[in-house]
Amino acid sequence: MAKSFWPGAVVLTLLAVLALFPSLFTGTDPDAADLNATLQPPSGAHWLGTDQNGRDLYARIVHGAGPSLLIGAGAVGLALVAGVLVGVAAAQLGRTVDQVLSRSLDVILSVPGLLLVFLVVAVLGPGGGPASVGLAVVSLPGFARVARAEVIRLRGAHYVEAAHGFGWSRAQVVLRHILPNALGPVMVLATVTLGAMIVAGSSLSFVGLGPQPPTAEWGAMLADSQEFLAVAWWPAAFPGAAITVAVLAVTVVGGHLQRRIERGRT
């Protein structure tokens, strides 16, 4: 399994560069329509073919990497920060706060994930940002639970007791000693969650609740391809393959990190 870590890490790095600097990889405008060249199959001029408006699919996939990956990455980032805050609060602020927060997390978990996202998007309106917020709400309980458990576990550690003995305040101990050590499992959860969030984010774009047209986004590109499935396979094939490769890379790297942490524990 360790063999697949490096390819995964390389693909992940490549995707990050692609998302940040798409112009390095293509000089073609992703939104330039050419109505004389609609639904062209892959060729020398258009490596991955063109879509129903004659836009170059390769350019759109390259420029789509940022918006597509940002929904999932944004969701994980938001959930991580909010989840750790909630988890630390639940662990540190006494029984009542713990009970209230933990039961609230149960309420979030009682609604099937995607439907909770629909509720959030219904309130905020469609778009990449609202989709991220919705997905963050859904994945927040996981981060909060891990953070809470880690804080409680570390509270008994000798160095934490020593820090208390030196007269450090509770907030200082949490910030300087507990949090840095609790972050490992939280980061593993973040990588493991990221794959599912990328799929969920592209699903939301696919049904029209993500970034709005003409933004190039992999899920939205797949939605466009739907009407032309009978005549053109390439607009449906390549954006989906891009999502799959991204998720696979994230999963491989996340799985590797998880096994390393688990081995360290036992």
Added chain:
Amino acid sequence: MAGVLKAPAAEAVAAGPPRRRTGPARLVLVRVAASAAVLWGAVTATFCLLQVMPGGTADVLLARSAVTPEVRDRIIAEYRLDDPLAAQYLAYLGRIARGEFGDSYVLRRPVWDAIGSQLPHTLLLVLATLLVTLVASVLLAVVSAHRRRWVRSSFSAAESLVVALPPFWLGLLLLTVFSFNLHWFPAIGSSSLSGLVLPTAALAAGPVAVMTGVLRDGLLRALEEPFVVTARSRGIGELALRLRHVLRHALLPATTLLGWIAGSLIGGAVIIEIVFSRQGIGRMVLFAVENKDMPVVIAIVLLTAAVFVLVNIAVDILVWMIDPRTREAGS
């Protein structure tokens, strides 16, 4: 899950031997009470949401549809919107408890009517997918729990790949190949049995892959147990050994996973229904989200939460039935 199950047993021990009630009735009671509290929390959350949304609650419920002043007054009376917040909240709780989700002013029909006509299609898809997931993953796990390493690792590589496939993309690929090129299955929203095949396949692929992995790990662990040697020494066939003795041990983690899968299927079905232009709550909930039709969105969210909670209670009971150890924990 196991923790939840063991809690009542531990209490029984603390109370002394005469009160050893760890039966299913008590288990169900504890779980139902906890679930009811969670659902009450969910209803309360939707009430707060309606309050904080911009515009008056009546406008939110109307979703900017044009209605006569009489209809508007009726909403205000029904939801008691002119009363203090506490009275509004009680009225809201009462309505939801009685199953009154109000009217959709976008669809211009009662919410229940709209959902009732679409829900059976979605349930059919979800149940078919669950059935396929159970049968396929048990078969694949029994076949792939092999002593040869390459058999196991090629199965688990295939599983990783399938899990990474977005279900809606798999649906598009299946449509391209089997409907548009081979013409084996109907392409556009058909309620016939053959129209169910491709959506079920697209929705089941991920769960089958996850479940097969979990079942195989369980099988391999159970195959190391001493009772396997005993069974083999009695001359039992390899397949019979796996199906009759080992599978039961592997089923436990898989059953707890089933609850989670059922929850994700409800959301997944919405997306798959769009891919295959099927009837069901998918198109309805999306239309409602796009139009901010809150009565419909809230009703569907609360209903699916209720279904999800019921499924999880059922899963706990299943675990109790499969594993005698969870029953004897207190004795």
